[in-house]
Amino acid sequence: MVREMWTDDPGWRPIQVESTALQMIAHLTAGVFAGRQLCRDREWIDITIQYSMTAMVASEQLWRWPGWTRRLAARILPSCRLLSAQVQRADELAMAASQTRKNEAATTREVRTEQSTSYHDGLEWMEECARGRPYRPGVAQLSVTLGAVGTTKDLLMQVLYDTAGKDDLMDALREEIIAVVSEHGWTKAAIPNLQLMDSMIKESQRLKPVGITGIRRTPATDIHLSEGGIVPKGVPFEISNMHMWADADLYPNPRSFQADRFLRLRRVSGHEATAQLASMSADHLGWGLGRNACPARFFVAMEVKVLLCHLILKYDWTLEDGCLPEVRRYGTFLSADPEGKLLVRRRREEIDLDGALV
Template sequence: MAGVLQKVQEIWPIDGYIVFIAAAIALYIPVYHRSEARKLQHIPAAGSGYAWMFYFDAVRYLVSGAKFLETGFSQAHSQIARVPSLFAGWVVVLRSREIIEEWRKGTDELFSLDNVHDSLQTEYTMSERIITNPYHIPIIRSQLQKALPQLIAPVYEEIDLSLKASIVDSPGEWTGIDPRELFVKAIAQASNRMLVGLPLCRNEEFLGVAINYTFDVVKMSTILRLFPKSVRPLVNRLLPTIENSVAKGMKYLGPMIKERKAQFEHQEGNVPDDFLQWMLEDATEEEDQDDRELGVRVLTLNFVSVHTTSTTICQATIDLAAYPQYQDELRAEAEAVVKEHGWTKEGLDKMIKIDSFIKESQRLHPVSTTLQDRLVTRDYTFKNGVTLPKGTNIALDIEHGNRQYTDPATFDPWRFYNIQRETDKPSSMTTLAPEFLSFGHGRHACPGRFFAAYEAKIALAWLLLKYDLKLKSGTRVPDILFGPTRLPNPKNKVLLRRRT
């Protein structure tokens, strides 16, 4: 046996025991999916719908994304379809406005958030306390929301410093950038100005740890979900990826947390006004006051904020370069607003065209094609007569909602600007609607979307005021689809030329 495991380790660079366990449960999984398929056979399926074809169809979904999902809806002309996921089994996707509104009105007891935590394997990749006591959510909705007017200038300062340091250009010449790397660094620095303040938000090593923590969470949650729940603790111990990542983060966060606690206890000096401080003040239960628990929560907030926001800005930057004819009008808005209001919340709220441009980019290039994983806790029948059995995984179809606008395939930067003017109703990035789900919908919509929207507007306005943009290829290369995930294509090379 030892020789076999050694050979496996030589061929495949992961622990041989993991491979052995995976092989041992390979007989279990087809039986499970056959049982699940029988319970959901009344719902149209993307792909064949047969249990014995589950893995083949799941791989097709993995490499084709939304295109594969669409087959389930188009074949039966249905508003509910199921799609095979390698990591979540059968997922039932909801798409019509009426069904999504019915879902929104459902209680947490009916449509449970447990599926979100299972997807992320929160217990192992973050902390069980984030599940049992998510006290950071009320902080985002309260303290962060109230602090936004005071945060805009510091956030601008960090984005400005980061982008200036990262972009090396020559006067009059076009310079290539990788918007993916550029904005991950800038948003990590800006977000951590809000999370932990100066000087840690500018520490390159800490920012690297915070950025990489996201990849470690995705990697470990993916691996863990390949195994039955009973063996996940063992797998987690055999692959200490998260523990190593947290240890690297605590090298920087640990001393700061101890210093803050001492300062808070003795009421010494000026009390910092950042998220870490708000958590220290609101973490009333002893378990949540643990240094590691506080540090993990800071890393978790990096996980949920940095990559989604930076990807949104990256896509908008590619669109800005792909449609240079809109740059002058957007730039004029930014110039007028900054001249009158400076980099303030009041000023950013007046960047309505830039907001519309970013939202249109989100519409055509959402970070994910489905959203809001939930678990049905008891048999439930929708008003259209379709019944979801207890234990069903459900998600919402973002792509379908994004196609419910006039001329949906066309990039119209003023789409939401015009909707707002014509209807006199809010239609900004942060406005929630069943046909626009990039920030979610209902009471569990992203509470940090207002902060994220301000970061995005600052970054795009900064670029417009300093540079002309164009695509090296001249036209936009389609995104990369990977299951429900949509990624910016690295072939979209953006060129900048400093304005004089």
């Protein structure tokens, strides 16, 4: 598994963090949701990236029209027309990918081989759920991708900023990856053993969750608070996330980034589970809480860790001179700095993950 051949020193190169993270997450997400064929299709990736922006502009423009005129306005407004064209094209590409699979399955049956190609991805799952009923696979794909790519890209960006130039941390993370992959192979079972990485990502999310608030609810009945107040039925409310980065009783030295904070917390009785990245608790509302907590948190944790294993083994990165990433605030939303730049340098990886798939 150890790579012997590596002679070039490619030197440091600047990268724009947001566009790089967006490309990586869009490809990975497409691999899981839409499958191998579409995740390598440039047009598909471009649509999944652009769709969320087009949808935001189109909805913002449509809101300016009175409700009863919106159907007509949607036919005229350039943003809505672009959105329809993107959805239409996504349908064509997804249907073509589905058809390729059906043809493959038919051929497999004709030649009567025992070996059939099976797919484990969103495209296949949607086909199974549809059970022959008509549906628009492009619409279905874009609906899930819409909430998935931006949030995960944002988490990855923050992790890249928080780890930039921290050589000791990178060495410790590399040691962990090498030890875990050597013991468990490059398998799904290996990933939960990446405990320092798990803690480091959770710490990034603690200091920069998706918003100043994480939970929005509209109570179905009056809620009587223990201190005596009432949240009346039907009145929407939000719960602050501020304790995550400001409460020193919960998190000593709360504003400092400590990559191993949750690794240490895991060893404290009662916190073994809640200190893990995909867990939720009132102390860390990065995924929300309760029945409506983010259902994709296990998937996201897995996706980001797999990607980080590759990045950490294959690259060094540091902030570009003068770059001091700042969390941006849009209303109650928080976003990793969209303008940050890193210097990135290829390194010789100690183990070859690309060749280690089992």
